[in-house]
Amino acid sequence: xxxxxxxxxxxxxxxxxxxxxxxxxxxxxxxxxxxxxxxxxxxxxxxxxxxxxxxxxxxxxxxxxxxxxxxxxxxxxxxxxxxxxxxxxxxxxxxxxxxxxxxxxxxxxxxxxxxxxxxxxxxxxxxxxxxxxxxxxxxxxxxxxxxxxxxxxxxxxxxxxxxxxxxxxxxxxxxxxxxxxxxxxxxxxxxxxxxxxxxxxxxxxxxxxxxxxxxxxxxxxxxxxxxxxxxxxxxxxxxxxxxxxxxxxxxxxxxxxxxxxxxxxxxxxxxxxxxxxxxxxxxxxxxxxxxxxxxxxxxxxxxxxxxxxxxxxxxxx
Ligand SMILES: Nc1ncnc2c1ncn2[C@@H]1O[C@H](COP(=O)(O)OP(=O)(O)O)[C@@H](O)[C@H]1O
Ligand SMILES: [Mg+2]
Numbered sequence: 001x002x003x004x005x006x007x008x009x010x011x012x013x014x015x016x017x018x019x020x021x022x023x024x025x026x027x028x029x030x031x032x033x034x035x036x037x038x039x040x041x042x043x044x045x046x047x048x049x050x051x052x053x054x055x056x057x058x059x060x061x062x063x064x065x066x067x068x069x070x071x072x073x074x075x076x077x078x079x080x081x082x083x084x085x086x087x088x089x090x091x092x093x094x095x096x097x098x099x100x101x102x103x104x105x106x107x108x109x110x111x112x113x114x115x116x117x118x119x120x121x122x123x124x125x126x127x128x129x130x131x132x133x134x135x136x137x138x139x140x141x142x143x144x145x146x147x148x149x150x151x152x153x154x155x156x157x158x159x160x161x162x163x164x165x166x167x168x169x170x171x172x173x174x175x176x177x178x179x180x181x182x183x184x185x186x187x188x189x190x191x192x193x194x195x196x197x198x199x200x201x202x203x204x205x206x207x208x209x210x211x212x213x214x215x216x217x218x219x220x221x222x223x224x225x226x227x228x229x230x231x232x233x234x235x236x237x238x239x240x241x242x243x244x245x246x247x248x249x250x251x252x253x254x255x256x257x258x259x260x261x262x263x264x265x266x267x268x269x270x271x272x273x274x275x276x277x278x279x280x281x282x283x284x285x286x287x288x289x290x291x292x293x294x295x296x297x298x299x300x301x302x303x304x305x306x307x308x309x310x311x312x313x314x315x316x317x
Pocket of ligand 1: 013014020040042043047058060
């Protein structure tokens with residue numbers, strides 16, 4: 001059975017100017033223990049997908065359609081109390097720049113202990129032991145648990161946040177730009193650490209990033225998001241060998257040397273569109289150098305190229 005199946009998910013934000021169509025009919029799956037990447041420029045709806053899965057929407061967020069099956073059960077139909085139990089225990093999330101969310105007035109180890117106590121009925125000694133274990137797991141000296149957040153570097157704070165996300169042995173971890181706020185060297189260390197933990201603990205992960213090169217070595221499969229749509233999905237190897245969508249092609253062209261320096265070369269002209277009145281037809285057409293007349297009028301359907309690789313683009317038909 002699939003661990004997670006997102007089917008035709010639609011999530012809009014209500015605003016005084018109209019609905020922001022942040023997640024518009026998106027489907028993908030995550031198998032047990034696998035790592036799936038979600039990539040796209042800022043504002044394409046990646047975080048919106050993540051918070052929809054956990055049902056952690058802001059008050060103006062509305063799920064208007066679709067299903068989110070976790071081990072066959074629809075999360076959208078669960079009562080809030082059941083959902084609360086599931087968060088952290090079965091599915092946890094590492095938010096972008098979450099390290100800034102550590103409370104400055106409490107010792108870091110105490111904050112991790114609190115996260116454990118809230119979700120698991122363990123005795124004092126067991127909690128303490130679990131905190132030690134988690135420190136070791138994320139590559140930190142357990143003694144540092146006595147320190148306050150200001151005594152940690154950015155990378156260490158992020159490791160502490162990762163430790164918290166792993167506290168209850170979740171089956172799925174969603175990491176939303178887990179390293180974006182860190183410098184490049186620490187980014188690499190944290191990504192390696194996360195991959196190692198993922199292999200060691202066997203949990204599934206959804207990795208979210210605007211930087212496709214960061215995910216190249218980490219993810220089995222990858223989905224490319226553009227303007228609230230999933231425009232391409234495939235095995236990472238297949239996607240890098242033969243990117244189908246012009247948007248994916250430009251994302252890859254921006255990073256010429258995936259193993260070397262992460263330098264942005266020819267970034268794509270313009271910006272993703274606002275999502276209250278997204279462009280008709282293919283949402284990418286205003287920025288696409290190969291657009292045809294049909295692209296401005298008709299939304300492209302998905303075309304399957306290989307078994308596990310498909311894209312939505314009129315050029316493929
Ligand atoms: N609370 C909100 N109210 C209205 N619009 C929002 C809200 N949160 C995000 N958005 C909009 O939804 C779109 C998708 O945002 P987001 O999911 O954060 O994208 P990403 O994570 O890819 O950067 C953007 O256009 C953003 O401005
Ligand atoms: Mg985001």
